[in-house]
Amino acid sequence: MTEVVREFVGLPSPLIGRAGAGGHPCQGVYHRPAGAPPKTAFIATHYNIDFSEHYLAEHMAARGYGFLGWNTRFRGAEAYFLLDHALAEIGVGVRWLKEQAGVERVILLGNSGGGSLMSAYQSQAVEPNVTPVAGMRPVPAIEDLPAGDLYVALAAHSGRPEVLTAWMDPSITDETDALSVDPALDPFNPENGPPFSAEFQTRYRAAQRARNERITDWALERLAALKDTRARDQLFNLHRTWADLRMIDPSIEPSDRKPNWCYQGEPVKANYGVFGIGSLCTLRTWLSMWSLRTSQCIAAPHLARITVPSLVIHATADECVYDSDARAVFDALAAQDKRLEFVKDEHYVRNSRPQVADLIDGWVREH
Structure with a gap:
């Protein structure tokens, strides 16, 4: 087996310096095969989740690639997320690969929520378009980002505002009271389903957007x-x-997923629990990340600027990414050279990681 070397990387941000205790704002782990430095490397970043030890890192390093699992300063600090700041800090990681690690080709891996984030990075790198959120100053560092050479979307959501809106419970009647509910819109009211009628689904989706x-x-x-x-x-x-009604009713967009299940377990318990996306926000973070009206974390406009060869992989048993999401990502990509592949597994592809790594490896070698 190929020996894999792991190297910690800590770097300053164009926006802030080291913390008083010594930590760098930008941190990650670089996985690579022992011996000569690889010429091709992946970089993967998420809005909030720690990707430093990403589940594909060792698999790709064993196949001859570098893999930088990279975190911006918003790792574990989603409540304060600002897109333009995050893009500048992803750029720090890409530059390190090219200028310090000896990499000639960088592959942007957009995994899970990171799909829209990495598409926004490539979009900004090739055609600057991201603007500051209300009341914030422009970030000069995002005006000259090094672009990626290939783009891979793996079990990727279609964007933060779309995901939150598709998942949120519109039956809440008082945003300050977690127990307030309109029975006519309550997805856990047996009188409404499941199965959920087409009329209820239409009314429910409209209420979510509202x-x-x-x-x-x-x-x-x-x-x-x-x-x-x-x-x-x-x-x-x-x-x-x-x-999301699809979490509760498996007849809506049927797939290989476990019925009545989401990333946090049984939907009714998760919905009334304390762990959820966007559960803590600042006003500006809402506008930057979650708002349908103002957020620039919607993937489609960014995917429309990605022309490099692109691979989309959908896990057919994904609990909360659906076939329509994968096809929307694929259709929105401007790349002429693009491919859509499927694996029968759940969101984190726990049972098929070697196969997914082989799939990506084969596609990269073709390009």
């Missing part, structure tokens, strides 16, 4: 109200974000 828009209205109003006060932003909680 909830997102109401929060955006409130966030903009609060920011305006804070102007000229001692505060520039504020924190707030977002309740009940595990209520």
Whole structure:
């Protein structure tokens, strides 16, 4: 077996320096085969999840590639996420690969939520388009980002605002009361389903979008109200974000997934629990990451600027990424050379990682 070398990488950000305790804002682990430095390497980053020891890193390193599992300063700090800042810090990792690790070709791996993030990175690198969120200064470092040479989307969501909106429970009637509910929209009210009628699904989806828009209205109003006060932003909680009807009703977009299940287990328990996407936000983070109206974390516009060869891999038993998501990502890519592949596994492909690594390896070698 190929010996895999692991190297910790800690680097400053163009925006902030080292923490007082010594930690660098940008950190990751570089996996590579022992011996001569590889000429081709992957980089994978997520909005919030620690990707430093990504599950594919050792698999790809064993096949002769470098793999930088890379974290911006927003790892574990989703509540404060700002897209333009994150892109600048991904650029730090890409530059390190090219200037320090001796890599000639960089492959952007967009895994899970990182799919839209890495598409935004490539989009900004080839055609700068990302602007600061309300009240923030421009970030010069994102005007000259080194672009990737290939793009891979693996079990990727179609964007943060779309995911949150598709998952959020629109039956909540008071954003400050996690138990408030409109029975006519409650997905866990047996009178509504499952199975859920087409009429209920249409009404439910419209109510989800309306909830997102109401929060955006409130966030903009609060920011305006804070102007000229001692505060520039504020924190707030977002309740009940595990209520996609597809999680509950397997007849909606049938697949190999486990029925009545989501990433946090049984949807009704997860929905009323304390672990959820967007559960803690600042006003500006909502506008930057989650708002349908203002967020630039929607993948489609960025995918439309990606022209490098691209591979999309969909896990058919994924609990919360559906066939329509994978096809939407594939269709939105501007690349003429693109491929859509399927593996029968759940979101983190625990049972087929060697096969997924072989699939990616074979595609990369073709290119």
